[in-house]
Amino acid sequence: MNLAQIIARIPKPALVFGVLAIALTVIVFQNPLRDECEIKTEIFLKSMRGIAASGKIKTKIQFAQLGFWRDRCRDGNSAGACEDYFTGLKKMSLALKTFPTKCFAKFTEDENNAWFVNSIMQALRTYSMVAWAEKPPIGPGERLGWLTEQELTTFCSLKKTYIEAAGEEKFAGLRQSIYEQYPDAWPDTVPEDSRLPENRPLALKTAANPRGTLNKNEVFERSLFSIRCDLYQ
Numbered sequence: 001m002n003l004a005q006i007i008a009r010i011p012k013p014a015l016v017f018g019v020l021a022i023a024l025t026v027i028v029f030q031n032p033l034r035d036e037c038e039i040k041t042e043i044f045l046k047s048m049r050g051i052a053a054s055g056k057i058k059t060k061i062q063f064a065q066l067g068f069w070r071d072r073c074r075d076g077n078s079a080g081a082c083e084d085y086f087t088g089l090k091k092m093s094l095a096l097k098t099f100p101t102k103c104f105a106k107f108t109e110d111e112n113n114a115w116f117v118n119s120i121m122q123a124l125r126t127y128s129m130v131a132w133a134e135k136p137p138i139g140p141g142e143r144l145g146w147l148t149e150q151e152l153t154t155f156c157s158l159k160k161t162y163i164e165a166a167g168e169e170k171f172a173g174l175r176q177s178i179y180e181q182y183p184d185a186w187p188d189t190v191p192e193d194s195r196l197p198e199n200r201p202l203a204l205k206t207a208a209n210p211r212g213t214l215n216k217n218e219v220f221e222r223s224l225f226s227i228r229c230d231l232y233q
Contacts, residue, residue, distance in 0.1 A: 037103035047095040051088045052119045066119055070126055077130050079146060086151055089123050093157040104165040120162045121174055127155045128178050131224045135185035136203050136214060143222050149232065156229035179204050179219050184212065 049055035050062035069085035076082065107113055131137075131145035144152065163171045184203040186195055204219050205212030220226050 036100065037106055040099050040103055041107055044095055044099045048092065052092055053113075053115055064115065067122075070122060073130065074126060077133060082130065085126070086154065089158065090150070090154050092119070092123075093154045093161075096157070096161050101164050108165060117162070117166055120158050120165070123158050124155070124162060124174065125178055125181075127151065128224045129181065132182050132222075134183060136182065136219075137222045140221050140226065143224060143226065147224075152224075152227065153232040155224065156227075156232045159229065175225055178225075179216065179223070180206065180209075182219060182223070184214075 045053055045055065050065060052064055052066045054061065054063050066085070066088050069082075069088055073082035073085040108117055127147070131143060131147055133145055137143045137145070147155075159171075162174075180202065182203045184201040186201065201211060202209050203212055203214045205215055214222070
């Protein structure tokens, strides 16, 4: 009895079921079922190509531009100098709205995604330093600098994500390190041509910086960290 005769003797319903079962097995083997986090990660990474992550599109490599945009923003500290950087961060913030918090742990464990938490950390640092500018804001009313409501919304969104991904303790450490970097006003006794970046006075008064003019609470009140993020959601 040849194969054709054997197949002819199999009831059609059973034959159809068998064919479908074999086809499904082949499909699953070639394309294993993925969980939600794998799917969401793929979507998120695709949206970040050429912005915060490098990746290949067809035969062309898309390199991350966020670091370059960040440096230009810090150097220029103006709406024009920061436009590309803040646009990139806004795209990241919007993409994160569909990226489940439960997926952060698995995502950040992958060493290929080390850029993720670091990019957000650098974003919070940059927003904070840009708003503070060259010397302490006069008071809470000036703590926003030239930042717009859109930029504040992105800052608050990324701050929330950083806390969810890295934890409250690391966020507190990051905030403290930024406090310690806030510049103070130059004393009038220092000539303009002697004002080098490495000699810049710092605002927060600490044991390591006894010449600081502001305590921690005063720095907090004048910094971007004191804004109410519930107003920018």
